[in-house]
Amino acid sequence: MSMSVGTESTHEDEGIVDINTTPLIDVMLVLLIMLIITIPLQTHSVALQLPQGNPPPSNAPPHVVTVGIDFDNQLSWNGEPITSEEDLQAHFQAAAAMPDQPEMHIHPDRLASYNAVAHVLADAQRLGVEKLGIVGSDQFMDEGQ
DSSP: OOOSSOOOOOOOEEEEEEEEOOHHHHHHHHHHHHHHHSSSOOOOOOOOOOSOOOOOOOSSOOOOOEEEEEEEEEEEEEEEEOHHHHHHHHHHHHHHHSSSSSSSEEEOOTSOOOOHHHHHHHHHHHHTTOOOEEOGGGGSTTTTO
């Protein structure tokens, strides 16, 4: 019992019958690159109707509400004292409900506590006031600078 590894009729001039796939892969890659380059990029666009030209400038000055915080943390709305938390929240809710919200200028005193100012800012944000700013911050700058 013997096992034959090869056939006895192998000659040196017989060709290899396997297909060489390397050139086929090269051609496939070149075609793939050409396909990628020639396909137009997909653009996701949304048709918008934009206004033409510049809009006319607004002639009416914005309505400004000043919320003052005194040195002893007493609040005022345009100079009128606010006596309770509910009163402050009612003012903020009324201002937020306006179609054109007024600008809220928070004007804290230099000696007002941080908690009082942060509380007013948090109430304004929670109740929907969008135009809000702190004015008079130049008083907090060091005079040595």
